[in-house]
Amino acid sequence: MLAVFTKGPEVRFVSHLDLQRLFQRAFRRAKLPLAYSQGFNPHPLVSFATALSVGMTSRGEYLDVTLTREMTPEEFISAVSAELPKGVEIVRAADMGESRKSLTSAMRSARYSSAVRFAEPVTKDALEAACRDLLSGEIVVMKKTKGGIKPTDIRPMVRELGVESADGASAVISLCGVLSAEGGLNPDMLLGELYKRLGVTASAETERVEIEMDMSGLTA
Amino acid sequence: MDLNALNEVLKTVEKPARYTGGELNMRVKGPVMPDGTPRFRFALCFPDVYEIGMSHLGQRIVYNVLNERADTYCERVYAPWFDMEEALRKSGLPIYSLETKTPIGEFDMVGFSLLYEMCYTNVLTVLDLAGIPLLARDRGEEHPIILAGGPCVCNPEPIAEVMDLMVFGDGEEVMNELMDEYSRCRAQKLGKAETLLRLSHIPGIYVPSLYEAEYGEDGNFKSLKKKRPDAPDKVERRIVRDLDKAVYTGRLVVPYMSIVHDRVALEVFRGCTRGCHFCQAGFIYRPVREREVGTVVEQADASLDCTGYDEISVFSLSSGDYSHIHELVPIILDRYEKDRVSVSLPSLRIDSFLKDDLEKIQKVRKTGLTFAPEAGTQRLRDVINKGVTEEDLLRSVHDAFVAGWHGVKLYFMIGLPTETDEDILGIAELARKVSREFYSMPKELRGKGLRCTVSASTFVPKPFTPFQWEPQIEVSEVLRRQALLRSALKGIRGVEFSCHFSETSRLEAAFARGDRRLASVLVSAYRHGARLDSWDEHFKKDAWEAAFLENGLTCEQFANRRIALDEPLPWERMDALVTDRYLKREHERAYAAPVTHDCRKGCNGCFGARSQEFCGRKEEEA
Numbered sequence: 001m002l003a004v005f006t007k008g009p010e011v012r013f014v015s016h017l018d019l020q021r022l023f024q025r026a027f028r029r030a031k032l033p034l035a036y037s038q039g040f041n042p043h044p045l046v047s048f049a050t051a052l053s054v055g056m057t058s059r060g061e062y063l064d065v066t067l068t069r070e071m072t073p074e075e076f077i078s079a080v081s082a083e084l085p086k087g088v089e090i091v092r093a094a095d096m097g098e099s100r101k102s103l104t105s106a107m108r109s110a111r112y113s114s115a116v117r118f119a120e121p122v123t124k125d126a127l128e129a130a131c132r133d134l135l136s137g138e139i140v141v142m143k144k145t146k147g148g149i150k151p152t153d154i155r156p157m158v159r160e161l162g163v164e165s166a167d168g169a170s171a172v173i174s175l176c177g178v179l180s181a182e183g184g185l186n187p188d189m190l191l192g193e194l195y196k197r198l199g200v201t202a203s204a205e206t207e208r209v210e211i212e213m214d215m216s217g218l219t220a
Numbered sequence: 221m222d223l224n225a226l227n228e229v230l231k232t233v234e235k236p237a238r239y240t241g242g243e244l245n246m247r248v249k250g251p252v253m254p255d256g257t258p259r260f261r262f263a264l265c266f267p268d269v270y271e272i273g274m275s276h277l278g279q280r281i282v283y284n285v286l287n288e289r290a291d292t293y294c295e296r297v298y299a300p301w302f303d304m305e306e307a308l309r310k311s312g313l314p315i316y317s318l319e320t321k322t323p324i325g326e327f328d329m330v331g332f333s334l335l336y337e338m339c340y341t342n343v344l345t346v347l348d349l350a351g352i353p354l355l356a357r358d359r360g361e362e363h364p365i366i367l368a369g370g371p372c373v374c375n376p377e378p379i380a381e382v383m384d385l386m387v388f389g390d391g392e393e394v395m396n397e398l399m400d401e402y403s404r405c406r407a408q409k410l411g412k413a414e415t416l417l418r419l420s421h422i423p424g425i426y427v428p429s430l431y432e433a434e435y436g437e438d439g440n441f442k443s444l445k446k447k448r449p450d451a452p453d454k455v456e457r458r459i460v461r462d463l464d465k466a467v468y469t470g471r472l473v474v475p476y477m478s479i480v481h482d483r484v485a486l487e488v489f490r491g492c493t494r495g496c497h498f499c500q501a502g503f504i505y506r507p508v509r510e511r512e513v514g515t516v517v518e519q520a521d522a523s524l525d526c527t528g529y530d531e532i533s534v535f536s537l538s539s540g541d542y543s544h545i546h547e548l549v550p551i552i553l554d555r556y557e558k559d560r561v562s563v564s565l566p567s568l569r570i571d572s573f574l575k576d577d578l579e580k581i582q583k584v585r586k587t588g589l590t591f592a593p594e595a596g597t598q599r600l601r602d603v604i605n606k607g608v609t610e611e612d613l614l615r616s617v618h619d620a621f622v623a624g625w626h627g628v629k630l631y632f633m634i635g636l637p638t639e640t641d642e643d644i645l646g647i648a649e650l651a652r653k654v655s656r657e658f659y660s661m662p663k664e665l666r667g668k669g670l671r672c673t674v675s676a677s678t679f680v681p682k683p684f685t686p687f688q689w690e691p692q693i694e695v696s697e698v699l700r701r702q703a704l705l706r707s708a709l710k711g712i713r714g715v716e717f718s719c720h721f722s723e724t725s726r727l728e729a730a731f732a733r734g735d736r737r738l739a740s741v742l743v744s745a746y747r748h749g750a751r752l753d754s755w756d757e758h759f760k761k762d763a764w765e766a767a768f769l770e771n772g773l774t775c776e777q778f779a780n781r782r783i784a785l786d787e788p789l790p791w792e793r794m795d796a797l798v799t800d801r802y803l804k805r806e807h808e809r810a811y812a813a814p815v816t817h818d819c820r821k822g823c824n825g826c827f828g829a830r831s832q833e834f835c836g837r838k839e840e841e842a
Contacts, residue, residue, distance in 0.1 A: 013236035025528030
């Protein structure tokens with residue numbers, strides 16, 4: 001069963017590992033017919049498309065759970081919803097059959113929305129100019145890689161960057177970036193570069209609005 | 221509480237899920253009752269980090285007991301880790317409850333669970349971050365009532381000046397009596413002093429400010445004088461007589477992050493009949509009170525249902541001593557096998573080993589096995605009344621190895637009364653025999669490689685044990701004996717050694733047996749930066765040394781001194797139900813070394829004249 005779920009502000013600090021456990025326990029409480037892995041310590045077969053950074057919220061994360069008997073998506077949603085803590089909600093579910101590729105390999109990009117609070121006022125014009133400036137060339141950041149911290153150009157990862165609204169003290173910025181099995185754009189890193197160009201300090205609450213998936217090949 | 225600011229703080233700390241609350245089954249209540257009367261706000265604090273505090277069964281019970289009351293809303297708070305303390309200070313935010321993010325200073329009562337002495341500085345951290353003065357005498361009507369419960373209340377004195385009141389014994393009933401009386405005091409608009417006096421008349425409640433300590437010219441404790449004639453002479457430990465009727469944990473709060481005991485705990489009985497001379501728990505939870513198998517299974521069903529946990533742990537001081545253990549284990553194994561719930565049986569004694577049950581447990585999941593011979597020779601095991609033999613241990617590990625285990629932990633203590641080098645070397649000898657037991661088995665019958673961990677803690681004399689008068693050995697001597705053991709264990713195949721940090725053991729001994737003067741030492745140490753002292757890597761030796769020095773006291777005078785049998789004890793106002801006469805008799809027997817039998821085999825008279833009242837049997841002198 002493929003399920004799309006939210007991660008609201010109530011659970012924004014729940015780590016990915018803890019979220020996995022949260023779902024396992026919720027599925028057990030819901031008495032779902034869970035399929036288990038073979039081996040020494042069998043565990044329920046639940047996989048996630050990707051992790052969400054701790055502190056971020058999301059309107060649509062993907063998980064896949066293997067069941068031993070068929071359920072309709074409606075049955076699945078109603079059984080599980082009652083067992084989920086505040087902040088986690090299943091918004092869609094679909095029975096995708098059995099043979100298919102992994103959720104992770106279907107990911108293409110992700111859209112984010114960031115509510116930014118500036119320490120000093122920034123006009124909408126200045127903000128938009130800074131966004132254009134950022135998109136016009138290389139965006140080199142210091143990125144942690146296996147070989148240590150290295151300068152990396154993240155511009156190729158950025159699809160869109162725009163200002164939704166701004167009132168001087170705060171702004172809503174929308175971003176779209178690559179998200180795939182190989183990695184993806186870190187929105188906080190991009191925002192950090194934006195603040196640098198503006199010469200301001202700011203903090204942001206970022207929400208993942210949606211993950212764009214290539215669903216072809218996901219079904220049997 | 222500024223939630224935006226809190227959000228920013230949480231982004232900067234490690235494991236923010238320690239501080240967010242919102243877990244499944246967290247109690248949510250409004251500030252007022254349906255009739256519009258405000259609820260009493262109770263902050264229940266376990267003074268250590270979340271993953272430890274949330275693992276404590278007693279606190280889970282008290283949380284449920286208080287929240288079952290319509291007039292009370294009990295919320296949780298834990299000690300912040302270093303990074304969170306710093307972040308709170310920097311941001312100017314107060315420490316808050318997990319349920320409603322209410323600053324702790326706004327509660328009516330703040331109750332601390334005192335499970336070990338090394339958590340005392342964490343109590344101060346919480347009070348300090350709440351803006352509450354650390355000492356009771358510096359607090360006013362505007363501050364919450366600060367209280368404490370848990371086994372450390374056996375000797376309340378070292379932290380007495382911090383507390384407005386302390387609860388001695390099982391909390392299930394007395395917490396309700398406390399809230400009932402508090403409610404009446406509030407209705408009568410009584411001030412704090414009057415309220416505390418009224419509360420002190422509830423059996424099991426100790427109000428330190430009603431007593432005054434006196435010290436002799438020799439610098440030792442002399443007496444705890446009543447400041448008013450109506451202060452109780454003695455504070456009697458409270459016990460819940462019928463665990464089947466007692467409130468249990470209710471809907472267990474299910475943590476997001478992983479905690480130390482991340483499973484359903486089934487308490488099968490309280491108390492222990494063995495009477496190992498060093499073990500405080502063995503005396504202060506008497507008498508043994510068991511739950512019926514039916515109750516235990518009912519609680520297991522309910523707890524698994526509301527949590528989704530896939531693991532159960534049978535919980536008690538010595539699970540093998542549960543009268544119905546052979547009945548219970550197969551029932552829960554069968555009942556939950558299809559749901560893939562694994563069962564663990566910690567605290568098994570070597571002589572109560574359950575070969576058949578073990579084979580069944582193995583079917584579900586293999587958990588570690590721990591044995592606690594405590595001492596290396598039969599002579600010393602007899603002194604401490606640990607009635608197990610070398611044959612018991614070797615038979616048990618043999619059974620475990622046959623059943624497929626290859627990792628075992630052996631627990632010992634260093635510095636027990638009368639211990640000699642021969643006893644230390646005996647530990648290594650025992651480890652050698654365990655190793656031989658493993659490797660003498662045919663390869664196809666045993667696991668690949670033995671992993672036997674020999675763990676040696678340092679003996680800490682505790683109140684209400686027959687060893688309460690005994691000194692702890694000096695730190696230098698602890699280190700010498702640890703080194704002796706380490707070298708004796710060298711080269712034994714499959715055996716590893718780990719030992720406890722000696723500085724914290726000494727401090728623990730001082731705070732276990734110390735008197736009221738230690739409160740100022742505690743505050744000084746806190747001011748010098750002592751925090752989370754049970755985390756060895758964060759232990760600040762210098763802070764404690766400076767604190768003792770500033771207050772003209774030494775750690776040694778409390779930890780390393782032999783107390784004369786006729787000397788007054790700082791905890792003289794506390795009545796743990798076991799009599800002084802019994803403890804002295806057991807102390808004497810320790811030196812003569814005849815083993816005192818398990819009291820299930822006949823009464824040893826530990827409650828004296830009150831046997832009938834508290835244990836349901838007539839006193840029979842041993």
